[in-house]
Amino acid sequence: xxxxxxxxxxxxxxxxxxxxxxxxxxxxxxxxxxxxxxxxxxxxxxxxxxxxxxxxxxxxxxxxxxxxxxxxxxxxxxxxxxxxxxxxxxxxxxxxxxxxxxxxxxxxxxxxxxxxxxxxxxxxxxxxxxxxxxxxxxxxxxxxxxxxxxxxxxxxxxxxxxxxxxxxxxxxxxxxxxxxxxxxxxxxxxxxxxxxxxxxxxxxxxxxxxxxxxxxxxxxxxxxxxxxxxxx
Ligand SMILES: O=C(O)c1cc(=O)[nH]c(=O)n1[C@@H]1O[C@H](COP(=O)(O)O)[C@@H](O)[C@H]1O
Numbered sequence: 292x293x294x295x296x297x298x299x300x301x302x303x304x305x306x307x308x309x310x311x312x313x314x315x316x317x318x319x320x321x322x323x324x325x326x327x328x329x330x331x332x333x334x335x336x337x338x339x340x341x342x343x344x345x346x347x348x349x350x351x352x353x354x355x356x357x358x359x360x361x362x363x364x365x366x367x368x369x370x371x372x373x374x375x376x377x378x379x380x381x382x383x384x385x386x387x388x389x390x391x392x393x394x395x396x397x398x399x400x401x402x403x404x405x406x407x408x409x410x411x412x413x414x415x416x417x418x419x420x421x422x423x424x425x426x427x428x429x430x431x432x433x434x435x436x437x438x439x440x441x442x443x444x445x446x447x448x449x450x451x452x453x454x455x456x457x458x459x460x461x462x463x464x465x466x467x468x469x470x471x472x473x474x475x476x477x478x479x480x481x482x483x484x485x486x487x488x489x490x491x492x493x494x495x496x497x498x499x500x501x502x503x504x505x506x507x508x509x510x511x512x513x514x515x516x517x518x519x520x521x522x523x
Contacts, residue, residue: 301501356380359390381406388441411470449483450490476503
C-alpha cells in the first residue's frame with residue numbers, strides 16, 4: 292500500500308468481535324485501521340494478528356508517555372509486531388523521543404514513529420489548567436519542532452495546525468489529524484475539528500476518523516461520503 296492513502300479508521304470498540312465486524316466491511320486497499328487503548332487493553336496482540344491477517348496496515352495508538360527506557364521498549368515491542376505506525380506523547384520530552392527513535396533504528400525497524408502534540412479534545416482553558424500558558428497552536432508548534440529535532444517522522448495534531456506544521460517541518464513530516472468531522476457528523480468530545488477535504492487541503496497527510504463512520508447508522512455510506520468528498 293502506498294502512503295498516499297490518507298484514511299485511517301479508528302476501531303474504537305470494546306471487543307475483538309465488534310472491531311473485526313467493522314474491519315470485515317472495510318477494504319485494506321482503501322484505508323488503514325487504528326487500534327487504540329480500549330480495544331488493545333481488552334484483546335491484546337490478538338487484534339493485531341487478526342487485522343494483519345485481513346491485510347490491514349495498523350496504527351497502534353497507545354500514546355506511550357513514560358521514562359525513556361520504558362517507552363523505547365514499548366515502541367520496540369509494537370514495531371516487532373509489525374505495526375505500520377506507533378505513537379508516543381511529545382510531552383514526554385526530547386530524551387524519551389530520542390530513545391524511542393534510536394531503539395527502532397538500532398533494530399532496523401521501519402515502523403513510523405510519531406508523537407502526539409496537544410490532544411484534539413483540548414482548548415486553551417484545558418492547557419491553562421495544566422500549567423501551559425501558550426495557546427494550543429503555539430504549543431503544538433513547539434512540540435512539533437521538538438518531535439522533529441528528536442528524530443521522529445511526524446506528529447498527531449489537529450488539522451487546524453497542519454498548515455503551520457507543514458511550513459515549519461516540511462512536506463515529508465507526517466501530519467496525522469484526528470478531530471475529523473464531515474458536515475453530517477457530531478463533534479462529540481472533539482474541540483479542534485475540520486472536515487476531511489479541508490484537512491487535506493491545509494496539509495494533513497493522514498486523517499483519523501472514528502465515530503463519524505463507526506457510530507453512523509450506515510457506516511459504509513458514511514465512509515463512501517467521506518471518500519467522495521476527498522475525491523472531489
Ligand atoms: O492519537 C490519536 O489518534 C488521537 C490524538 C488526538 O489528539 N485526538 C484523537 O482523537 N485521537 C484519536 O483519534 C480517534 C478519533 O476518533 P473520533 O473522534 O471518534 O473520530 C480516537 O481514537 C482518539 O483516541
